[in-house]
Amino acid sequence: MLSAEHRAIVTATVPILEVGGEALTRHFYPILFRDYPQVKPYFNQAHQADGAQPRALANAVLMYAKNIDRLEALGPLVGQIVAKHVALNILPEHYPMVGASLLQAIREVLGAEVATDAVIDAWAAAYGQLADLLIGAEGQTYAAMKAAPGGWNGLRRFVVAGKRRESDEITTFVFRPEDGGAVLDFQPGQYIGLRAVVDGVDQRRNYSLSAAPNGKTYQISVKRERGGAMSNHLHDAVGEGDVVELLPPSGVFTLAPAGSRPIVFISGGVGITPTLAMLPAALASGREVHFIHAARHGGVHAFRAHVDELASRYPQLRRRYVYAEHAGQQPGHPAPDAVGLLDSERLAAWLPATRDVDAYFLGPQPFMKVVKRSLRELGVPESQMYYEFFGPAAALE
Incomplete structure (x- = not known):
């Protein structure tokens, strides 16, 4: 039970978290993986190495501590955490492992003078409250998924029904259920969890669905990442007829809910994938759609022919492409609309005349940072910007 005294103690630790929260979470993960190695497959080790995961956790812990008396102020953060957990099949039994490791990290990083028994008790109560909140929300989501047509819980076996090369770096995989049943419907923009054993190591990753729902199959499009265990495994070792496990x-x-204002999709690199599932729904609404995509060069620009074909059928779809490099005209790689980086000047020219738009953007962090700042400067309301980002939101400011 989180008492008033507990709340006061947790709130008092906010300044410490603002300064040293990332150091705390960096210390936390080695403890967790050492004491509970069974949870390691749930964490992308590349995000551990580059610091993205510790930063994201530090941000979440800080936001929770700041809003311990008004959890509603956390806004979409809880929903984002729940969605990530559900896509990895996080279960109630995992929470005590995380809690024990977090409390031990607090003791070791802050030291006995700061991390007194009272502080540890307060954070144990606070973590218990947060765990109960997340377990409850995730339980409701799992139940709804299982009850829905084509739904299931946990891992389900799927056969690779198709594999095709989309660019020099991106390959598409189409999955159909091994049991021949229907598949759970989804909202365009969502992702699935994929589990595979890579070199004897259990790995789990989330991949955006890159085609509109059809009730029969799922499609993802995966960029080969340098050093990426799962992406290289999929590109090199998984072919048609093979079986994978999906969540x-x-x-x-x-x-967002249907409206009348124009929709703008802005993507960089493999960030294009969720927009491919969103496009059919956006076009079916009859709204004006602007599609802006940035790639390094034509060789890595995936799905250009697909988007161009949609534009030939839907007059309200306007598309623009910008390549960072001009490697010369290559067969099958038409020239882009511009060469260089996407910036506020190009966005100003390519956005519709009105700034009352719904803007969806996704791509590498530096790209998203520029896009968010540019949209704000150009007058697009913050409440009408939609994006998905792994890490603290402050990193995009």
């Missing part, structure tokens, strides 16, 4: 669709990066 049900999840995620909160979806199209």
Whole structure:
């Protein structure tokens, strides 16, 4: 039970978290993986190495501590965490492991003078409250998924029904259920969890669904990442007829409720994938759609022919492409609309005349940072910007 005294103690630790929260979470993960190695497959080790995961956790812990008396102020953060957990099949039994490791990290990083028994007790109560909140929300989501047509919980076996090369770096995989049943519907923009054993190591990753729902199959499009255990495994070792295990669709990066204002999709690199599932729904609404995509060069620009074909059928779809490099005209790689980086000047020219738009953007962090700042400067309301980002939101400011 989280008492008033507990709340006061947790609130008093906010300044410490603002300064040293990332150091705390960096210390936390080695403890967790050492004491509970069974949870390691749930964490992308590349995000551990580059600091993205510790930063994201530090941000979440800080936001929770700041809003311990008014959890509603956390806004979409809880929903984002729940969606990620559901896509990885996080279960109630995992929470005590995380809690024990977090409390031990607090003791070791802050030291006995700061991390007194009273502080540890307060954080144990606070973590218990947060765990109960997340377990309850995730339990409701799991129940709804299982009850829905084509739904399931946990891992389900799927056969690779198709594999095709989309660019020099991106390959598409189409999955159909091994049991021949229907698949759970999803909202365009969501992702699925995929589990595979790579070199004897259990790995789990989330991948955006790159085609509109059809009730029969799921499609993802995966960029080969340098040093990426799962992406290289999929590109090199998984082919048509092979079996993989999937978790049900999840995620909160979806199209906002229908309206009349123009829709703008802005993507960089493999960030194009969720927009491919969103495009059919956006076009079916009859709204004006602007599609802006940035790639390094034509060789890595995936799905250009697909988007161009949609534009030939839907007059309200306007598309623009910008390549960072001009490697010369290559067969099958038409020239882009511009060469260089996407910036506020190009966005100003390519956005519709009105700034009253719904803007969806996704890509590498530096790209998203520029896009968010540019949209704000150009007058797009913050409440009408939609994006998905792994890490603290402050990193995009």
